[in-house]
Amino acid sequence: MVRDYNNRHALDQKLRGTPKPANADHLEVGHWQAIATVLASVGLEAAVERALSSTPDLSLRYCGPGEWLVVSGVDTPLGLMRRLDMLCGTQAHVVDQSDGRVLMRLSGPSARQILAKGIGVDLHPSAFALGGSTNVLCGHIAVNLSRIGEDVFELIVSRSFAESLFEDLMTMGRPFDLSAAFSD
Template sequence: MADAVTTAWTPRGSWAGILASGAFGAAGQPGITIEARDGLGIASLIAGEGRDEVLTQALQRRTGLGLPVTPRIVSSTSHSLVWAGPDQWHLIATDRNGFDELLRDLAPLAAVSDQSDGRAALRLSGPKLRETLAKGCMLDLHPSVFPAGAAALTSIAYMGVHLWRITDDPESGDAVFEIMVARSMAGSFWSWLSASAAEFGCRVTATGRG
């Protein structure tokens, strides 16, 4: 009888084998900066009928955040809550330490689904970011209509994305966006994004953590 073979599985980040740190595209000062957001804890929350208030209270106790009731993101140093539809949100933790325990505590109050390994997120900034996103996104991302804290469920290049804007870069003053896609679409999304950003020059950090 052949000896049993034991396979050891090594966890891989959402962008492993897709992104590589470095620069590409037009020479000079990069117009786009892209950072992988690996290591995040991500879960979808769907509140049961009449349970919004009790869920809000639980989240405020554990994260200091309330539930946004419009397409927005609210954040602390360790967690974010992003509106994802009526009575639906994404809970995002900057790392996964204690995340399972938090989800277990929330499970009696909402339909909770851990999406940490099923989503891929990027942080995008730079003076040419809006021009890049405009190549595939139909939303108006001008600051007058999409300010810091705004969020949207939309499509880019026919791929479903969850998009939000966080606080502007304190050094450059550039707007900073984050985009989350299904992990199965990460390669296709990167193919579009890298081609769209190359015109303006791009700097990539492929090992960014939450």
Template sequence: MTKPYISGHALDARIPVESGIRAVDHLEVPREYAVALVMAMEGEEAAVGAGLAVAGDVSLRFIGPGEWLALSQSETPEELHRNLSLLLADNAYIVDQSDGRVVLRLSGPNVRRILAKGIGIDLHPAVFEIGASSNVLCGHISINLSRTGENEFELIVMRSFAESLFDDLRLMGREFDLSVDFSAQG
């Protein structure tokens, strides 16, 4: 059984409890997210990739050859770990990262302009398509960036860098009146 070491969210001190007016450009922070690191055993990348393709209500983020982050808002960390372990059997190592990673969702018509202030990759829709993900630097912070919708991106960061990334994103979005709150769905 997994027992969380940290009971509060990394950004509790930064985000107001009462949500304000939501602007067209918005930074949303889900309070709870099950995150697991999936690492294929040597020679098992294809089998693990095929298994993850049928994983159900799990979003996948490619982070390197034979490595993915699996995310779920409908499962607890324990359920996600158990289900992935059963699905991938002896083909992969599964490591719970739920307490060690923070997910931030950035959306709005100016999202690419906001991200361009700190990220050095081409975010044009023809190049960085919906479903694409990449490990990048946002300023000086290593993140996994994924395009999840037309004008929507998810940033996954190690918990210890969450406050710094959050502050950087607020500064990057200040020109566009970026609003911030915790997600209503979790």
């Protein structure tokens, strides 16, 4: 028996249909994003971080000592893997996470208030600086949270938890009229 497996986004069912205009507070879901995990070899963490930071079109998300998520808005997953292999060589292990992770971008004047309903991290600008990232729980779901703009946060979640996180964020954002759509 031949089975046809269609590659579809984890949130296709939730975001299907005509996109609505974005409200002031908006949740944008990356349709297909190139994401990789980079694990530095012992003793080479600083060298790997310098190499990754030297490329301006790569977004580096701290996960733990010697471990980062790298997000590219310009590369395909294969292209990102090639670039990271050239940058890191044998100094780090690189694992493609593009099919296994979903990136969501929450923006708007109430973004901090929405996230504060489910995240136990101080999101005030003096405590969570622009460009900062950390692994946190949003409710019961593990996410990598980063602040990429004044009122803009990105959440990277495992594909299997994307629908639950999406529903939680929409519930937390209901009082603020949170809208959602796929990114272009």
